[in-house]
Amino acid sequence: MGKDRKETFKTRFLTHYPRLCRIAYGYVLDTDDAEDIVQELFIHIWNKDKDTLPEAEFIAYMTTAVRNSCINFLRKRPDDTVSIEENPALTSCMPEENEEENVSSEERLQKALAVLPPKCRDIFLLAKLKGMKYREIAEQLAISEKTVENQMSKAIRLLRTYAASCHPLLIVWISIFVSTLQNYIHK
Structure with missing residues (x-):
């Protein structure tokens, strides 16, 4: 070992x-x-x-x-x-003009969400975009609350991994987006 x-x-x-x-x-x-x-x-x-x-x-x-x-x-x-x-x-860490400039925020979000498996993505979107509680998601999808929790953990882990493998500024953008989303949902 x-x-x-x-x-x-x-x-x-x-x-x-x-x-x-x-x-x-x-x-x-x-x-x-x-x-x-x-x-x-x-x-x-x-x-x-x-x-x-x-x-x-x-x-x-x-x-x-x-x-x-x-x-x-x-x-x-x-x-x-x-x-x-x-x-x-x-x-020098800024994206090249021809590389990232033409990519909209929506396209960046779609690319990030594309790394998630479909079920995981659906649960993540229900929690983050619609602001649903894990219990509500579990009831709506007829799954256990623990499954929702596990899928959310998986989604966050996969998004972090995706962000780490991409351009450094994407990490910042995804972090800001998720925190803004959470602030908006909880108001």
Whole structure:
């Protein structure tokens, strides 16, 4: 088991290290600092056994952890503040004009929802768009409330995985959309 874990860890490190360093560089604007942050994160996940997560969850976890580590790193250096307008790394993270500009919010939402299995998507839409409670959904679809709960968990996990595998700004957009939707529903 230990040898398999080491091999899996090595493979994941070699696969994800360059991408995670680019993400970190986008925040800290220093190659050495970015590499240090990512290396320390890999050490941390090894020590906390987070490297045993399934691949999709591992990717999402690491992407979020890099961002949080960079923010913590920058908080410790308050005198190095740079405005967003002056940050060239942030503009490099913007979608290419021909790539994302012509995609409407509705199309982005449809693409994200398309990753969900039909039953899962129906339950998610009833809960988030119509604001129905799990009990109401279960009654309407003649399924158990526990099934609704499981399908919602699955939908959220799949949407997070989809967002993590897409453009970084899509993650922000989906998060904002879902939180706005929840605020609108609960008013």
